[in-house]
Amino acid sequence: MVNPIYIFVIALFSAFLLPVIDKLGRKVTLGVFYLSLTAIFAVTLLWFRAFGEGALIENIFTAGSLPPFSINLRMGTIEAFIMLFVNFGALLGAIYLYGKLLENKVYALMLFLTLIMGVNGLIMTRDIFNIFVFLEITSISLYALIGIKQDARSLGAGFKYIIAGGLASAFLLLGIIYVYRITGNLNLDLIISENPLLLSKGGLIALFLVVVAFLIELKPWPANGWALDVYEAAEPGISAMVASLVAAGMVFVFYKFIPLLPHSWHGMLILFGMLTFVFSNLTGLKQKNARRLLGYSSIAQMGLLMAVLLLVRRFNDAMDIRYALSDIAAALFVNHFLAKAGLFWLSGIINKEKARDWSFNKQPVLVLLFAVFIFALVGLPPFPGFWAKWTLITKLAQYNMIGWIVPIIIGSLLEAAYLLRWFGATIKREQTEQVIIPRYKILPPLLAAIVLVIIFPSFAPYMTGMKTMFFFPLLAAAVLWLLDVMPERMRGMVMILILAAFGWYIYPLAKGIVLIFEFMFIAGGIVISLASLNSARPKQGYWEFLVMLIMSLALIPLAKSSMEFFLAWEFMTVSSWLLILRGKNGEKPALTYIMFSLGAALLILTAFALSFAETGELGLVLLSNLNIYAIPVYILLALGFLVKAAAMGVHIWLPGAYSEAEDEVTPIFAGMMSKISLWGFILLFGYMGNKVLGIFELPVLLGWIGVFTAFFGALMAVFQEDIKYLLAYSSMSQLGYMILSVSLLSHLGWTTALYMSVTHLFFKGMLFLAVAGIVSRIGTTKMYEMGGLIKKMPASFISVLIAIIAVSGVPPLSGFGGKWLLYTALIEKGWYLQAGLSFFAGAIAFLYLFRLIHTIFLGQLKARFREVKEASLWYIVPQFIFVGAIMAISMFPNLILKPIMAAVETQFPSHVNWDGYTVITALGYWNGNAVMMITMGVFMVPLIWLLVRVNMVQKVEQFNIVYAAERPDRPETTHFAYNFFAHYQKAIGFLVKEQITNFWNSVSEWFHSLSATFRHIYTGNGQTYALHIIIYIVVLYSLLGVK
Amino acid sequence: MEHGLLISIIYAFISLSVATIWGLLLGGIMMKVVARAHGRFGPPFWQPIIDIIKNNARRTSISHGIMYFLGPVFRIAGGMGTFLFIPFIYGSMVFGNFSFAGDLFLVMYFIFFGQLGMALGAGESGHPYSAIGVARGLSQMTAFELPFALSIISIVIQYGTLNITSIVAAQQGGILHWTLFTNPLATIAALIALQGMNMHNPFSIVIAPQEIPIGPPTEYHSNFLGLLQTNRGLFNIAKLALFMNLYFGGATNLFSMLIKTFGIYMITVIVGASFPRFRTEQSIRFFLGVPTVIGILAVLVTGYF
Amino acid sequence: MKEFIEKLIDKYAIKPMHSRHANQVFLTIKQDRLPDALTWLRDFAGYTHLAFITAVDYPEIEKIQLTYMVHNYQENTDIGLRVLLDRRQPEMISVHHLWQHVATYQRELHEMFGIDFPGSPRLKENFALEGWQDVPPMRRDFDTKEYAEKTYFPRPGRETHDPREYMKQKLYPDPKEEK
């Protein structure tokens, strides 16, 4: 096997060779340069493969004698792993810097090589003085490299770095001297073996000095201003190096020292790591400058990594330590390493100071790269970061260090906040003209991204137990993406086919309640997707995300283990977020949406972690036999699902998300995605049943939340002027009913919930599709700008009419069944006041429903819409499929009620009898069929009477109205539509002042101002930074209790 | 259904026509009563019927469109349906109607059927007053439905059933078995709500002639108006019958039906003759105030104590 | 009131006033000084209310006389400011900026007398006469009887009497004629 010494040999040799051969021309020099880098990489690669095949750890002793008389280099699995990435990164970085290296002096190349050598050395050496040496080599070459940009700011940054590094190395040297003084030894392993010596008085000080030096090199918050300046000012290529390579070296050195540290220190150090993680992210919130933003993020990641390295020590059995190391630490490391380097490179390519000015000038590949890196950093599946966070949190819960979960969650949310905000803004930025980008600059980030994607299976520890179908969403999306060349409609067809095939595939797996949900998702998805075929204009990424969303929705009910559940959940979140982002002005709502959804996801994740901690298994079934963590898990899950259901208080993401998403997608959100929270509750109640907290029965609380959601949703819908907002609030209200009825925990209750969710899918699909069709024709969503469209769009009118009759629950249509079941169930259960309030909510629904149909279809037709045509068939057909469905289940309620009841009977005993078409409960009875017949009968009689005399009827036009003996001036002033329920506003409008929205706004405001205050510590002044470092050391010193 | 379809249709027709005529005459009688209270003669008590004949005898009529044309049909279909789902006279084969099809909630929700259709028809007429009237009417409707619903819930708790017939059955045997006495709170709440439903003063904000002459039916005339007026009588009786069944022990024969409906309607008339009109928001606030509290009390008393 | 009158007179070089009774005075003033005078009266003299603007047509002297009547609530006195306009194209400075309701008076005057008030809002809109095409009806050279007869289908057989003569011969018939 190649001796790792050669790494240094190659580096040094070519470094000294370069100036000589530079006479032959820079091209040659670069050739040699790249050749040597490749060689180094090759060596590490070989070693890595070797360890893969189970080679033994190799120790190299210089000067052929044993320590303490020699320097000991070690090449082990971990070393090889780290070095593999380091040298890979080095190679890529060098490629990226090609341009710079071409025009700069040859010393840049030499410095680069020495830097690489230094980092490799830091990783391999086991001799602490040697560590110091390598540290110096690294740092010095780095100062110089930072300077190659040759402008004031980068030089200044380099100088600040020198100050900080100087301080660090000074402390390090002192520490090393002390250590040598105490242990009489410089070899790390020997020192570790003589650890007790170090635990003496002086020893601790020595250790402290060493540790603190590396801490500073790890740029802990807040003593890291200098590093930020470096990230910001230096040439992006170099910043990438700093953020990835050097950081990797430092972290590894810190890792080497961990065995020396007394356990009493761990807690404090973890705390400092976490602080760095949380507060750097917090400070990042308000950051405008792209590279500085990245700087914050990488510092945060370093903090997390450091904390994790210490945390895993606490996993008390060795198996777990290795496990955790290989999963969490390594995953975090790789994730950060590649993503951050890639982002810095991108920042170099795009070359815009402010993060807000970023835009990918019509270069899809850049978009893709950006997406990959950002998602990886945020920790979305399938990237390593996701698995890392999952494993970390589950492990923490398992070794009941639950306290540490909190900062991790907060930090991750903050990081997600600014990264995703940045992503959204950048995607929505208008695309200016295309600029030429040198190929060699694209290559490194591209490779990094590819590695990031293909590497994830090796970090997915639970995938062994997981069904592959949980990756189908990704697969389908990828397939559709590859079919991008096809005409748009064709792709749509393919997408629908994929859905159908998927449905056929999962059909055998689903039964009972699950089957009902699958039916809603797959069948509903297919029908609604038809509408998206209406236009042939290319839709970037539309079908991909759509199929991903629907498939992940369909997968969630099939999840057996919490891992599967959470994975599908995350897929759903991401795809729906991207779909919202595609909307015309979807930027802000998308951000709100993703923040709330991620919050919910993390709550759910914590809950699962807790259950894992207690049961040690991931199966969802085990939720049922929790007892210690039962209440917290219950509450966490409930909260998570409430957020997803947009219940009262956490609903503010909903209107924006539904309304700003494209018109064809909204029905899928409102009709299908909202139901997943219902499934969540069914899961929760199904496994955990009823739980009592203090004097409160939690389901009762949930029921109240549900009924208030229903009430306020309806009330807010009444006062909307924008039709999509109106429908969005109405969906919220409907969800409220479902939450209410599902938390009844009775046979009738669940029947109600399922019945409602199916019918709700039907009529919400109709309504949103009809609206989509109308908007596509007249191009406005403001209701008062419409009016009189019944003459132009009769088909849409019919479907809307049917829909609102169904929504409002007026017999004979199916909606009444829902209402009837609801009240019967509520009264049966004894929830009387809830019944009253929900009845009120149901009555209020009439207001917005009538407003909806009146202001759009009735009243006065505007002059500019006199030529409008009926909406395109692509919208009409799905609507009428739904119309048919509603008619069918109104005529024959058995069609849907019987299966639902049968499905629910597996959970609760049924008290319902059937007599022909009559449903008979303990309280009352309902014969949908007879009602339908009688209604038709009584409808016919007067109709015939009118038709007999129809010949005397004169058809008149819209202005032939009694108008106080005047003639109407123009339709706009005659159509009564704006502020339709002004008196209602006057009467009880005060109930829906925007208190909740204001609350959440102030929350985000708080975080931002907090971040603003913390930013003030970074004055950009070298002395101040030095002072920070000193203070930091003092504080740490006192806190660690070193005497 | 214990007897054949044809028979039941004939029975339904009989009870419908009886109810309609009685409803119209009731309206006329009340006009007469008010007139006498004013010291006038007032119109003959069959005046409403003459008006209906007159309106159907109009030679011309105009239509603003399909929905406008169907509006009155919806309205009266709603009235007929609502009536037909209520057992009119307890234990009577002829006046039993189609109450087998559904229970109390069906009736409560079927009331909306007509209103919705009418609202749509009025909407298509394109007259702003129609829309304003409908907006007012719906708002008020939401308001008075709340105490009414609470009262209904209360009596459902009390009798443990939603089946109107059995609710009536439970009230038989003595005037003291009536809900009026067994559950006065619910009765009061419901009766206040009834004033809102009947839309006489002080709740006549929908067809407020001085403000929005005359609200939704502004554009309706001729035989459309004829249908609407017919429904006025029928629907009125339907509501009265519902209240009679729920709170006043139902009716075992035609005569007691006449008396009771007359009595219940009398309340509305007296109230209407003695109060001026609310503004819309006042009316809404009113219903959400005291009546709702009474309703909640009724529910609490029957439900939890 | 007196001192206001004095002030007015020497401020605005007004022709001598004449007064019907104690608390009502009419002054004739130059067209271009009228707005200042009104402003002064409104803001300093307490004549805060413009009671009316009226016009009289004098074909003899080829003038149209406008009277702006302002009222003082404190001392309950009226001052009527008069201006004489040329009858051939009567035009007057609009004072709607002083009192909003003036615009309506001016609209009416424009319709009935054809007086133009440049800049007065909605001046040209119909007031009472929709689509009137004849000479403004309040001009004295407009013969309403003739107009009515040629326009409004007078019902034949209608006879009119001079009320004085008619009543005399109905109630106090001339004794000579009796014989």
Place this chain on the structure above:
Amino acid sequence: MENKDKMKLANDGLPEHEKPLFCDARPQTYKPLGKYVEKFLNWARANSLWILGYGTGCGAIELRPLMTARFDMFRWGLAPRPTPRQAGVFVIGGYMSVKTLKRVIRSYEQMQGPKFVIALGSCTINGGMYWDSYNTINRLDHYLPVDIYITGCMPRPEALIAGFNKLKAMIKAQQTDGQNEYARNFDWYKANQKKIVKDWNMPDYNW
């Protein structure tokens, strides 16, 4: 086809872009139904006369007392109605300025037949004291088919009641048919109306 065009009205008063907003059909004449049926219907019509509550002149003040307890018009089946669509009797309350006449015509045409007109006071007969005004019409019957004139300036409520009863008798005896008359002589009426209503910005027949 040609016949159809004759049935259409020109609506010249309207700007081109507003023509589709108004119905352009001509009013029709209607045959009475079978003898006895019509008699019965006329009885109904006569016994429920709905007045269009539209005070067109000073005479409107004389209409109000009819609703009071003293005169109590309801006992004859008279009732005020706020919208022309539902009213059957148009009470012209005295003098008609040209501006009012325009609205009156519009309202009259919006009433559904059979419809009757009662004209109050001498102004409607021959202009009364406004006989030589520049802005008040002289004889209403040149613009609308009047069924009953009630003389006086102003007629007292008793006179009105007498008038109404006369009208009822005429309806029962089927002597009055204003609607058909208006339809038959439509062009003549329209010409007279347009002669004095200069800015005719409504359709020729306001359905």
